[in-house]
Amino acid sequence: MAVLNGQAVLPTLGGIENPNLTQDHWTFAWVNQFDPSPYVSDTQRVGEATITPHWPVEVNGRALSVKRLHAHVDDWYHRIHISPKQLDLGNVVSAQTQDVFLWNAFLEPRTLVDIGGTDEGVLVSGQPDPPLLFPALKELTWQLTVTPDGQPVLDTVVTWEFDNGREAGLRVTANRIIAWTFVPDWGDSIRERLTAATDILQSESGVSQRRKLRGSPRREFNGAMYAEGRERQLLDLALFGWSDRIWSIPIWPDIQLLNAGIAADVDFIPCSTQWLDFRAGGLAMLRGEDAFTSETVEILEVLPEGLQLKRNTQLAWPAGSRLYPARSAQLLEEPSLNKLTDRLIEAEVRFLVVEACDWPEWLPASLYRGRPVWDRRPDDTENLTHAAQRLRSTLDSGFAQPLVTDTARRAFQVLGQRHLDLGRAARALVRSFIYGMCGRQKVVWVPSHMDDLTVVATASAVATTIDIVNIGYTRFSNGKPGRRDIRIELWSGTVLMRRIIGATELDGQTERLALDAALGIELRSDDIARISWMNLMRFESDVQEIEHMTDSQGVAGWATVFREERDDEF
Known part of the structure; x- marks a missing residue:
């Protein structure tokens, strides 16, 4: 096996380590194996043929087809660079100007022959008008201005065209908006x-x-x-x-x-x-x-x-x-x-x-049985809706008496409310509540804000029953869904919310209601402002309308209708 003498040297790459190079190939330097010369001899040895030179050597030439591959230099040179390449101006309500940079990366000067694609209300300035000699390897700056005048939707490509057929294009998109400056009555x-x-x-x-x-x-x-x-x-x-x-x-x-x-x-x-x-x-x-x-x-x-x-x-x-x-x-x-x-x-x-109008969502922090309670008292200066609806199915052949069936076997309450708000904070709260209800999706407990029950006897703090004036509750409701949750509001501002789990008629004047929990405080009839029914409700309609009677520091009105949802699972 032949033995080659060599010596390891450091790579001469300016001190830059390149992990992509095969390091072993660069750590050997050439050593002349024929100096001194015991290996070279012009003497013909025994048995060797005579050395005959054959100069010059002639070959049969042939054409080779090749393809030039792109190199790193082609990524930067021999072209026109433009920055930015796309400009999205959004809503244009006044003249907007943006700098546009072009770099001639050719190794020789080029002539800018035209700037095309300028639409109505699109202006290009900052350099002399074409034709313009563009020096080699130089960057020039133009100013592109878009004004509110012109088509309402702008989507155009502004192109810089050169003498060698090359182009550099900037796509411009915008929506032109006109200000409505007329004031309302x-x-x-x-x-x-x-x-x-x-x-x-x-x-x-x-x-x-x-x-x-x-x-x-x-x-x-x-x-x-x-x-x-x-x-x-x-x-x-x-x-x-x-x-x-x-x-x-x-x-x-x-x-x-x-x-x-x-x-x-x-x-x-x-x-x-x-x-x-x-x-x-x-x-x-x-x-x-x-x-x-x-x-x-x-x-x-x-x-x-x-x-x-x-x-x-x-x-x-x-x-x-x-x-x-x-x-x-x-x-x-x-x-x-x-x-x-x-x-x-x-x-x-x-x-x-025509744009998304987000607003902070809000639902009341006061909870009853895990659901928010909308207990804001409505404005009673106008008549409000208090009604009930049933899911009736009618079978009518047209000959005999129609058969009407209440499929849900219960009445669903429909409750109208109207609120007057004064000042920005109150208006913002109402708007946040509307957003928080997500149309007809969310549900809240809504009291009737009416005097629905009348207490006739004092109840202790540990009592789980209250005596009320006989109104037929035992006969018609007796703890049924829709008429079993009450809100007790005291003159002091204290509010108690309880569920009725049963009822007994003591005599023709008095009924006793059983509650799901003790009252926690002594309850006297003189302390009670009102006891109202509560129902789990959602908005009846997806459409909510706010009437702005003055600006946001003044008065606004909001009227809506709530519809009851089943609360059997709560």
């Missing part, structure tokens, strides 16, 4: 409608399975707008040309006036944000004394002391200017216009908000 109120979607499967016995189908309720606003003189002319033309477009509508109930003026080109608006419909990534609107003076801004962050903006304001706004949260919305129908004079019209508008 508060004499007719502003109505806000929240519409959830719930799928309910109900058996003949009244047991139901309820499923939420929509992440957040749809939101609508409708109200009367008045426009006079020049504003009437603006409204007429705006509806004629752009009534089918997306509008930025102010949330009129959440209006506030700036306490201090703000200068132009600032990125912060000091204002109140608690319980108002501001959100990060959303919109806000500043409005002056007329519909021609307004500015819509984008919100970067909502802070307790004000709004941090994505882009600086364009106008200066004095103290007293109106500030609203704003939402993207679309007219559900063409507004009906009523001509009052030749200079004054009334427009009844109805907007559908």
Whole structure:
């Protein structure tokens, strides 16, 4: 076996260790095995043939087909680089400008021959107009500006075209939004409608399975707008040309006036944000004394002391200017216009908000048998619904008397309520409750807030019975579902909730009710404000409507109807 002499040396790679190299091949250096020369000899040995040179050597040449493979250099050079490649501007309510960088990675200059794809309201600036000599290995910067003018939905590719046929493209998408700057007439109120979607499967016995189908309720606003003189002319033309477009509508109930003026080109608006419909990534609107003076801004962050903006304001706004949260919305129908004079019209508008309107969900912390208790007392100044429904099945041949069957064998209570709220905190609580109910999905205990039972004798703290005026409870209910849970409200504000598990008629004037637990306190008839029935209920409808009679610091009304669900399992 041949023995080769060698020596190990360090790799000469500038001190960089490369794990992808075969290290063993690089740790040997060449040693001349023929120096000194005992191995080389020109003397012909015995038996060897004569060494005859055959120079020059001729070969038959042939063509080889090869393909050049890409190398690392091709990943960067011999092309035009553009950054960014896609620009999603979202809702465009004012002119927005973005820097666009192009790098000529060819090793020779190129000529920019044209910039194509610029749509209406899309402007490219920052460099001389084509044709433009683009030096080799150099980066140039353009400014791309998108204005609110143009098609409502923008989806275009702006291309930089070069003399060698190469192109660099930037895709631009945006929704152009026009500000609705007309103010409502508060004499007719502003109505806000929240519409959830719930799928309910109900058996003949009244047991139901309820499923939420929509992440957040749809939101609508409708109200009367008045426009006079020049504003009437603006409204007429705006509806004629752009009534089918997306509008930025102010949330009129959440209006506030700036306490201090703000200068132009600032990125912060000091204002109140608690319980108002501001959100990060959303919109806000500043409005002056007329519909021609307004500015819509984008919100970067909502802070307790004000709004941090994505882009600086364009106008200066004095103290007293109106500030609203704003939402993207679309007219559900063409507004009906009523001509009052030749200079004054009334427009009844109805907007559908086209973005998700999330709001914190809330259900009462007070629990009874594991379920929340909605015990807020309603406004009794108007008549409220108190009724019962049965699941009746009718078999009628048309000849004999129809057969009517109560499949659930019980009546389900239907209870109407109306609430008047004053101030932002109360309104926010009601809205959170509506969101927390998730349409018709969730259930809560709802008292009737009526004087349903009258106690006639004092009950001790350890008593598990109470004596009431005879009203036929033993005869008609006697602990049946739907009329077995009571809410005892004392004048002191203390509230007791108990379940009736049985009843006995003592005489023609008195009945005794057995409770599932001791009262815990002494109960005298004079201490009781009222004893009301409680039922486990859900909303009767997925649609809830809030009537804003004034702005959010004033009064709003909310009317709804609850429907009873079976509580046999609770």
